[in-house]
Amino acid sequence: MTSANPARPLGTGTARRSTQTATLAEIAREAGVSAPTVSKVLNGRADVAPATRTRVEGLLREYGYRRRRAESSRSPLIDLVFHELESAWAMEVIRGVENVARDEGLSVVLSESAGRLTPGRTWADQVAARRPHGVILVLSGLDASGQALLTSRAIPFVVLDPAGDPGDDVPSIGATNWQGGLAATRHLVELGHTRIGAISGPTRMMCSRARVDGYRAALETAGLPVDPALILPGNFHHDSGYRAGLELLRSPDRPTAVFAGNDLQALGLYEAARELGLRVPEDLSVVGFDDLPVARWVGPPLTTVRQPLTEMAEAAARLVLELGRRAQPAAGTRMELATSLVVRSSTGAPPV
Structure with a gap:
């Protein structure tokens, strides 16, 4: 019964935690439960009361407890x-x-x-x-x-x-997402494009931001302006490439090339270009990112940045x-x- 083995106040073990790793038995004593109960928590068993689980896991975190390799089956x-x-x-x-x-x-x-x-x-x-x-x-x-x-x-x-x-x-x-965005945009600049759009992935994703940063760096290095109107957000899916492509390509001063944040968005851009009667690459150059197998199969085959997935x-x-x-x-x-x-x-x- 817990009354025979009362839980210690959490503060009593603070000094000890700073100098040594607790054993399972010590954590059990401090939590006021049995060692098998602590073991159940460690093993993810469901037959532990939520309040007990929370108390034991709090102590495991405080102690920085790690199971020894031999304990882990x-x-x-x-x-x-x-x-x-x-x-x-x-x-x-x-x-x-x-x-x-x-x-x-x-x-x-x-x-x-x-x-x-x-x-x-x-x-x-x-x-x-x-x-x-x-x-x-x-x-x-x-x-x-x-x-x-x-x-x-x-x-x-x-x-x-x-x-x-x-x-x-x-x-x-x-x-190397930044380097990939740089290489993709630099390729378009070297072909003679000066008005280059970009369809990014989700802005909350670090890889997406890095690719767009590489795009910006390539333009700035070439002395070309970075036009915010030419950078549209996407979600790494085909439909966002299609929607962003329509918006970019319907603008009065449309880009002659677009760097898509991934291959699926590039394929959506292909669809938008076909719908508007534009040819790839005669009227619009497209670069993707990932080099998925489909990039080799589409018509025309897609120039892309190979990410070694x-x-x-x-x-x-x-x-x-x-x-x-x-x-x-x-x-x-x-x-x-x-x-x-x-x-x-x-x-x-x-x-x-």
Whole structure:
């Protein structure tokens, strides 16, 4: 009974926390519960009262408690979570993670956070219960409670292509988005274009902002003005490329070239140009970003910036498994893989 083992005030362990790591038994005593109850919380079991779970997890965070590797019986899984799972872009990422998982004898669990860039607590509880070898979050991140939950259970995680700044202590894999935007726009400038539009991705995403910043830098370096009216926001989907394309191409002083924030938006721009009777590249040059397989198949084949999605996913999978093998947690690792311009038939000199 709890009356025979009363909970200590939370402040009594403060000095000890600064000098040593608590054991599971010490956390149980301070929470006023049994060690098996703390173990249930660690293992994501549902049969714990919400108030008790909250109290125990607060102490786990305060102590910075991490399960020893020997305590953790891991499932042969890698958790891969997307904020949206509905495009060829996602398939390239899945392929990369599965390449590594297959070699390691692991399976991949896919989940979607329903468009949220930070998965909810229910998702984190489910992951804790599965006890995978690691978690890869694509274009997503974790809030402080989610990070603490996975860390306390010795479940490593890596953010792939982070939407925002993941923080210095969060391992992440990305691409040279700014360089890609620079290369795409510089290519159009070198072809002779002086009025170049841009269709960005979501402004809340770091990769999208970096690509547009590279676009701006290329124009400024060439001595060309950056016209805000030529930069329209999108959402990385075909429909936003189509809508933004119509707006750009219907303007009285329309651009002769457009840098689209990704290949899907570039394909939407193709559709808008066809609807308005414009030819690519004779009347309009188009550059995309990603180099998805469809970029080679469309007519005309799309000039685009290759983002090494499969290689990025492979690097994220190798990193999360390496973090799981280390006896001690490592400081955040940030890696960017190089982008490269792939010139095809959708770009040419501006119309005379």
